[in-house]
Structures are given as C-alpha cells and as structure tokens.
Amino acid sequence: MSTQLRQPAEVLFAAELKALVATDDRPRPAGWALSPQAVCDYLMGGSLADGTEISPKYIGNRRLIETAVATLVTDRALLLLGVPGTAKSWLSEHLAAAIAGDSTRLVQCTAGTDEQQLRYSWNYAVLLAKGPSKDALVPTPLMRGMQDGSIVRLEELTRMGSDVQDTLITILSEKLLPIPELEMAVHAVRGFNVIATANTRDKGVNELSSALKRRFNVVVLPLPATIEEEAAIVTKRVGEIGTALQLPEVPRAEAEIARLVTIFRELREGATADGATKLKSPSGNLSTAEAISVMLGAWSEAGYFGSGAIDAHTLSANMVGAIVKDPMADRVVLDEYLETVVRKRKDWADLYAAVREVM
Secondary structure, eight states: OOOOSSOOHHHHTHHHHHHHHHHOOSOOOTTOSSOHHHHHHHHHOEEOTTSOEEOOSOOSOHHHHHHHHHHHHTTSEEEEEESTTSOHHHHHHHHHHHHHSOOOOEEEOOTTOOHHHHSEEEOHHHHHHHOSOTTTEEEOHHHHHHHHTOEEEEESGGGSOHHHHTTHHHHHHHSEEEEGGGTEEEEOOTTOEEEEEEETTOTTOOOOOHHHHTTEEEEEOOOOSSHHHHHHHHHHHHHHHHHHTTOOOOOOOHHHHHHHHHHHHHHHHTBOTTSOSBOOOOSSOOOHHHHHHHHHHHHHHHHHTSSSSOOHHHHHHHHHHHHOSSTTHHHHHHHHHHHHTGGGSTTOHHHHHHHHHHO
C-alpha cells in the first residue's frame, strides 16, 4: 500500500479510467484520453457495458458537468465558481484526471503569487554561468501544460493580484507564452486548456478584469439542493477519505451525518428546515466541505478515544469548533440555536447535552 498521504484522482480511480478507455469508442478531441461523453460518465457514475461500476464523483446536475466538459473541448478556459464546499476543486481535479490523465499540473493562487509562478522562472546558477538560455529556463506547471497539451488547474484564481491575473490573457487568447529574453515563445499544443476555481464568499478577493473574464466560460456550482443530497455527498467523501487515512473501523453513521447536515443547513440558511423559526447565522460558511471535516474528526475521535462508534459525544466538540469561529458572536448564535431548536427536537437530547458539555 502506498505511503503517500493523498493520491491524485488518476491513481485512486485508475481502474475506472482504464475501463472507460477500453469501452469508449466515441470520438475523442485531440490530446484527450476519453471522449467528452465518457468524461461525463466518469464524473456522474454508472455501469459500463462490461459490467464495471463507475462511482459518482459529483452528485448534482449532469447538465452542469456537460457544460463544463463541452467548454474544455473549445478554446475557452473554464471557471468553476461557487461558495465554499461546492466541490470546485474536487471537480477540477477529476476533470483533469479524466481528460489529460494528470491532475497534478496545479498552481495554488495566493496573494503572494507573482508572474514568475505563472509564466516561467530562471535557474540563477545557470543564468549567471551561461546567460539567458533554454537550459536556465525553469518551466511552470502552466508552461508544461502548454508544451504537453494537457489540462492546467488554477486554484482560487481571485486570490491573486489583478495584475498577475492578467498575465493569463495572452496565454488564453493567443495560446502562446512569450519569452522575450530568448526571443521565442512557447505555443500551446492541442489538448491544452485551463480550469480555474474561484470562491464567491472569500474576503479580500481581487475582481477579474473584464478582459480576463471574456476568456473564461463560467459554470456556477450550487450548494446541494436537499438535505438528502448533501448527506449523501458527506457520507461518500467521509468514507473515501477515512479509508485512505486508514482510520479505525467504525459503524456507519448516517444518522449523525443527517443531524450534522441539518444543523449546518439551518444555520447557513438562517431558518429551520420547516421555515417555522428564523435563526441567526454564524460567521463561518458551514459548507459541505466543513461537514466532511467535522465527520472525519468525529470518526478519528470515536476510533481512538471514544466508544468505537460516532455519536453525539464525538460529534459535539468537532461541530462546535466548526461553528464557533468568532468566540463571542458565534457562541451566541450556537447558544440560541441549542435552546430554540435542538433542545425541543425529539431524540436530540443526547446532542444537546453533549454540545453543552463542551461549550
């Protein structure tokens, strides 16, 4: 078994991708490992003609996936937009894995990202010894993607400064990367494209220029439509991540996941599920991704310190940590929710007591 802490999608789901390649007889765009239809099948799941079961990687509207895949066939880049927890990065990774067979050509955008991290940099020892030359050039993931004709991922695009973002305009419109020091340019090979993600609720983001926006087709990923859909996503991802981390075996915890998802959705939306009670919302996002983290924490605690099963006791401390980001304001929000909602719900007495114990 691999000791790698986290394996990329193309390794984790290698058997499924291999089966799809073997059974996919539809036309494939240049540089693509699968046809667009097969890429959608990989993401949405289903059964192949040879009996292979493809697990769903994205639970939601297939039309959104079809739009995203169709965009990447064209010369336009794809921007996955949404609030935290809408599986933007997860979808980006799996799209790259299915299309190019490699999801690791990645640039994590931050406030400190500069042009060199997008375009290219130099090996200064070679540069001093030989001057500007191809040997001194250090290609970035973006340059390598252009040279090899593969998908490049840009995570949290709006975290970069606007001036650095605009470095992408020439690359996305002309499909070339000028290297004036060498009086040459890198031309993109067929199959090259960019998948970017952006968070609509992040504070301090940099707006994309209108010129750059025109180079992207935007697909907005919504939050799960129902409690059942969100609980299914949490259950699936917790099982996958917990198994990969080799956490101790514990019984399935659908009931606790359903309670957690219900709490997060009600606090996020500012009202109980039946609409009868208005609620204050905490400062945090309480996204699906946050729910997955809470359940993984509860699983670890249950396996190593608890009764061996995820229950209100192991869930409570992890849940409070996720909700109370602001020690003053969020504690008031949670306290009010406990008294007006949790305390009055049938069969939630254990959760009320457990949360009160750690608050």
